[in-house]
Amino acid sequence: MKKVMVAALAAGLLAVSPVQSSTEAKVLRYAFRSDITSFDPAKVSDSYSNTLITGMFDAPVRWAYLARPYKLEPSGCELPEISADFKTLTLKVRPGLYFHDDPAFKGAKRELVAADYVYSLKRHYDPQTKSPNLYILENAGLLGLSELRQKALKNKTAFDYDTPVEGLKVLDKYTWQIKLAKPDPRFINNLANPMAAALAREVAEFYGDRVGEHPVGTAAFMLKRDEWRRSSRIVLVKNPAYRDEFYNEEAPANRPHLQAAAAKFKGRKLPMIDRLEVAIIEEPQPRWLSFLNEEADYMQEVPLEFTSVAAPNGQLAPNLAKRNIHMNRYPNPDIGFTFFNMTDPVVGGYEPAQVALRRAIGLAYDVDREIRLARKGQMVPAQGLMPPGTWGYRADLKTEMSEHSVAKAKALLDLHGFKDRDGDGWRERPDGSPLSLVRATQPTADYRVLDELMEKAMRAVGIRIAFKQAKFPENVKASRSGKLQMWNLAWVATMPDAAYHLALGYGPNAGQANHSRFDLPEFNRLYELQAVLPNGPERQQAMDAANRLAVAYMPYKVSGHRIWTDLSHPWVIGAERNIFRRDFWQYVDVDMAAKNAAER
Structure with missing residues (x-):
């Protein structure tokens, strides 16, 4: 058992001495609530996989760790030159960046070059890749790439990586260019997404279908494959040949502890830790106990069941404060939702009766009760698809999305013919066939609470509902294939712009970001309009109109939008969650002397 007096001693060590210099490996441990789906940058969209991919691969650019407001900085490439019409981006790879050693290179030292980025982005267009992020590139219209994809699909042939296309060109060894079919003032933001990370062609061809188990990048960390245990444990270790990168962060003025860390670390070589150990702990209680018992050094997102224990009334609990544990609370730029599969014969469709059914389900569901019971107060109600912390979000907006009215729900159902015709207490569809819902779920405590709330809401209006359990990666796969009728999940922003979330309703994104397969021409038109407009009143008007359609049709x-609480033990120095920059651990130091003292 860890004692408060021991933790206080550790805090004292931190107060009187700098971080200890030692040959002992510096280890940071924390937990994910779900397993990763793959380590292939072109095949994933889940937060857990992308978090680790960010630490192993270089996207062209990245979000500066501590900068507020958020800003981009060089990563694998310098910041691009962007044409005045926002249709051409020219990028230059930073010379002297090398891939991790791997058998795919047959003993050669392999430098990152422009062709690697061109190849990696082309992989999204390859039908064999089944990229969940293809929509991002196709929405922007990289010239010639969609045609190349269609040719492979039509002829049932391998995708042709070697045919030159106007939209992605190598200009010289280090210089490459992107050309878009239409202006996109914010396309550069996508180049900070892990989906744009560089993967060497030799690696993809060497490992084939198993490339997602062999991450080989140019960034600061590498997978320690002999310690990787599926659904249990993932270990990354520092890349011994990593380039010279030095801490040069500017902390926000209102965060004095970060300013102190930034001053302390100024000029330090990155990364400062040697090893990252990630445990996969799906259930909340064991995840919480792993932090309390100092088996984890950092806790990202305190489980909702324990938020009132860790931070009653939003303040760090006295027992944790005595242990000098640090707390960071912030609104997450995300949305938590249940989607309806618009191609499903029961909940889908655009006919008035089908729209009424979805709206009635929405009205019957008690969001305030979810926030109180399931979210433990750690969520604010949503008024649409756009989350706080992103451009386009309006804090003053009020819509039916957050409304709860069983009476209105029943009236809508009655009006459109969803009635109990046989007197058994359950409604039938207008044609007399059974009305029965099936929502996908997961075998965890938080999903059990959400399922109970949905079941109670549906019972109140006379609608049968059942729940089908599967693990998160299995549900993701089924959802992208259009096999789920309904599912509850969250969508977290990867950039500070609400168009990332409006993409959930854009028709061509079906099977990728658009889990609902919603495809409404007017929504599509508004989404395309806002995409080419600079930030300003005209773009805001288009985004607001698209959001209103999403509320009205209820796909x-x-x-709501979650409030996250992160905790770190006192020997973890400089940790600050930047939701747009996932590999925070590259900027963190661990005082092993204080950590070891606390463990004795």
């Missing part, structure tokens, strides 16, 4: 019942 998504959006509950």
Whole structure:
């Protein structure tokens, strides 16, 4: 058992001495609530996989760790030159960046070059890749790439990586260019997404279908494959040949502890830790106990069941404060929602009766009760698809999305013919066939609470509902294939712009970001309009109109935006969650002397 007096001693060590210099490996441990789906940058969209991919691969650019407001900085490439019409981006790879050693290179030292980025982005267009992020590139219209993809699909042939296309060109060894079919003032933001990370062609061809198990990048960390245990444990270790990168962060003025860390670390070589150990702990209680018992050094997102224990009334609990544990609370730029599969014969469709059914389900569901019971107060109600912390979000907006009215729900159902015709207490569809819902779920405590709330809401209006359990990666796969009728999940922003979330309703994104398969021409038109406009009143008007359509047709019942609470033990120095920059651990130091003292 860890004692408060021992933790206080550790805090004292931190107060009187700098971080200890030692040959002992510096280890940071924390937990994910779900397993990764793959380590292939072109095949994933989940937060857990992308978090680790960010630490192993270089996207062209990245979000500066501590900068507020958020800004981009060089990563694998310098910041691009962007044409005045926002249709051409020219990028230059930073010379002297090398891939991790790997058998795919047959003993050669392999430098990162422009062709690697061109190849990696082309992989999204390859039908064999089944990229969940293809929509991002196709929405922007990289010239010639969609045609190349269609040719492979039509002829049932391998995708042709070697045919030159106007939209992605190598200009010289280190210089490459992107050309878009239409202006996109914010396309550069996508180049900070892990989906744009560089993967060497030799690696993809050497490992084939198993490339997602062999991450080989140019960034600061590498997978320690002999310690990787599926659904249990993932270990990354520092890349011994990593380039010279030095801490040069500017902390926000209102965060004095970060300013102190930034001053302390100024000029330090990155990364400062040697090893990252990630445990996969799906259930909340064991995850919480792993932090309390100092088996984890950092806790990202305190489980909702324990938020009132860790931070009653939003303040760090006295027992944790005595242990000098640090707390960071912030609104997450995300939405938590249940989607309705618009191609499903029961909940889908655009006919008035089908729209009424989804709206009635939304009205019957008690968002405030979810926030109180399931979210433990750690969520604010949503008014649509756009989350706080992103451009386009309006804090003053009020819509039906957050409304709860069983009476209105029943009236809508009655009006459109969803009635109990046989007197058994359950409604039938207008044609007399059974009305029965099936929502996908997961075998965890938080999903059990959400399922109970949905079941109670549906019972109140006379609608049968059942729940089908599967693990998160299995549900993701089924959802992208259009096999789920309904599912509850969250969508977290990867950039500070609400168009990332409006993409959930854009028709061509079906099977990728658009889990609902919503495809409404007017929504599509507004989404395309806002995409080419610079930030300003005209773009805001288009985004607001698209959001209103999403509320009216209800392909998504959006509950709210989560408030996250992160905790770190006192020997973890400089940790600050930047939701747009996932590999925070590259900027963190661990005082092993204080950590070891606390463990004795």
